[in-house]
Amino acid sequence: xxxxxxxxxxxxxxxxxxxxxxxxxxxxxxxxxxxxxxxxxxxxxxxxxxxxxxxxxxxxxxxxxxxxxxxxxxxxxxxxxxxxxxxxxxxxxxxxxxxxxxxxxxxxxxxxxxxxxxxxxxxxxxxxxxxxxxxxxxxxxxxxxxxxxxxxxxxxxxxxxxxxxxxxxxxxxxxxxxxxxxxxxxxxxxxxxxxxxxxxxxxxxxxxxxxxxxxxxxxxxxxxxxxxxxxxxxxxxxxxxxxxxxxxxxxxxxxxxxxxxxxxxxxxxxxxxxxxxxxxxxxxxxxxxxxxxxxxxxxxxxxxxxxxxxxxxxxxxxxxxxxxxxxxxxxxxxxxxxxxxxxxxxxxxxxxxxxxxxxxxxxxxxxxxxxxxxxxxxxxxxx
Ligand SMILES: *[C@@H]1O[C@H](CO)[C@@H](O)[C@H](O)[C@H]1NC(C)=O
Ligand SMILES: [Zn+2]
Numbered sequence: 001x002x003x004x005x006x007x008x009x010x011x012x013x014x015x016x017x018x019x020x021x022x023x024x025x026x027x028x029x030x031x032x033x034x035x036x037x038x039x040x041x042x043x044x045x046x047x048x049x050x051x052x053x054x055x056x057x058x059x060x061x062x063x064x065x066x067x068x069x070x071x072x073x074x075x076x077x078x079x080x081x082x083x084x085x086x087x088x089x090x091x092x093x094x095x096x097x098x099x100x101x102x103x104x105x106x107x108x109x110x111x112x113x114x115x116x117x118x119x120x121x122x123x124x125x126x127x128x129x130x131x132x133x134x135x136x137x138x139x140x141x142x143x144x145x146x147x148x149x150x151x152x153x154x155x156x157x158x159x160x161x162x163x164x165x166x167x168x169x170x171x172x173x174x175x176x177x178x179x180x181x182x183x184x185x186x187x188x189x190x191x192x193x194x195x196x197x198x199x200x201x202x203x204x205x206x207x208x209x210x211x212x213x214x215x216x217x218x219x220x221x222x223x224x225x226x227x228x229x230x231x232x233x234x235x236x237x238x239x240x241x242x243x244x245x246x247x248x249x250x251x252x253x254x255x256x257x258x259x260x261x262x263x264x265x266x267x268x269x270x271x272x273x274x275x276x277x278x279x280x281x282x283x284x285x286x287x288x289x290x291x292x293x294x295x296x297x298x299x300x301x302x303x304x305x306x307x308x309x310x311x312x313x314x315x316x317x318x319x320x321x322x323x324x325x326x327x328x329x330x331x332x333x334x335x336x337x338x339x340x341x342x343x344x345x346x347x348x349x350x351x352x353x354x355x356x357x358x359x360x361x362x363x364x365x366x367x368x369x370x371x372x373x374x375x376x377x378x379x380x381x382x383x
Contacts, residue, residue: 025262026358028351033273035363036350038343039155045143045334050075051151051342055141055334058133060194060208061102068131068150069107072191075154076109080161083109090212095205096135096198104194104209107131109157112186113168115177120224123234124188125356127153127349130195130209130240130304134328141333144324146195148243148337152345153189159350160187163362170362185234185357192304207304214307230311235259235356237316238305242345244324245338246280251288254296256316263316264289266351276347277340285348318349 028036042050053071057064076083086108091101112122129149133142141147164187171177194208217229226232235256251260264286270276271284305315326332354363 025355026360027265028355028360028363030269030273032354032360032363033270033275033351035366036270036275036347036354037155037159037366038277039151039346040343042155043148043151043337043339043342043346045337045339048151050154051148052334054131054147054150055143057139057141058131058147059135060104060132065105065132065193068147069105069191072107072109072131072150072154076157080109080157082161082165083111083157085109088209088213088216090209092194092208092212094198094208095200102194102208104132104212106193106209106213107191108188108213109191110186110188111161111164113171113177113184115168115172117184118224119222120226120228120232122184122186122224122232123226124186124232125353126188126190126233126236127156127353128190128192128210128236128238128304129153130192132193132196132209134196135198137330140328140330143326143333143337144241144243145327145332146240146242148342149239149241150191152239152242152342152349153191155346156350156353157187157189159346160354160357160359160363162364163354163359164357166362166364167357167359186232187353187357188233195304201302206302207307210304211307214311214313218311230308230313233308233313235316236305236308236313238303238318239349240303240317240319241323241327242318242320243337243342244320244326245278245341247285247320247324247341248283248322249286249288249318250321251286251291251296252300252317253315254293256314257288257291257293257296259314259316260286261289262355263318263348263352266355267348270344270347270351276344278338278344285344 042048045055046052054068058068059065073085076085088106088108090104094102110124129146131150134140192209197206199205220229221227251257267284267286301319305317309315326336
């Protein structure tokens, strides 16, 4: 009976926390929306600092895979040193490689509030994309699948980093720390390895990295409100196949439709203020803002969220239906990306994250945006 009551109060506490988190979601003002960076030419397919270096084959266990990983790790070490970087390594045989154990390496980066809390007291908005590329056809790049989503996640981290520091510094200075439950919100990004099937998609030939990670996080215990790293995920937001023009992104899960609606509202407001570059017809990127609860079916797309979804994690899946025409062909390369669409995604997703993390009032003006702005200015001067 005692343990039952304990369980009950824990569930209640989690419900309470969920409610608090939802309430604490604060819309950005119009002025703040105008401060959200687009990434400028960082998404350029041939010279973009974030994207171009990873438009190479990235088959697990090959030098290209190592190069992509180094690109992510170096970026966080050099530009976002406050983020904790963690590796999650596993190995598996695949139906294409015989008895050889192929290494799969996930990269997890996160920022938590700097004050001391138990590991499990932080609920983390978790953004994810896979960085591996398809084994065959040989030389396959996978620009929308999923180099571009990885670059988007790097951009999002950079775009909210300074505001997170300002907000948390202000909270520390004002003695607001530890007063309420809602403050313990962290941000986490996972670059996932081994999403692709090597021969044909089955439960065992796919999702190598995400299956290993979800299993590990489910069985790791930690101090605090959330007793495992898996339970510390407040929302698992998975980006895949983004970067082609005129995407159509449905809302797949009734349970997280409220989060989808926040994202759709961000797109709608940015379009209303003419802050986005694209003018998709006849529908916006996020098509299902008006979807009713009875319209949700059990259908969804198999992807890296599945091992998490199966373990009860809330999932928001940003993947177009239908898939881009270049999907799993040699045409999925830099030349077939639509860069204005990528820059618009950069803004929409950054707004969602900034609102989730309550950053209204803390986003720096665009001009102060470091080296990026400097190069833009020098270019403008030349013109
Ligand atoms: C996991 O792999 C990364 C990248 O290859 C490597 O740097 C790291 O040392 C490995 N970690 C462990 C614990 O093996
Ligand atoms: Zn794929």
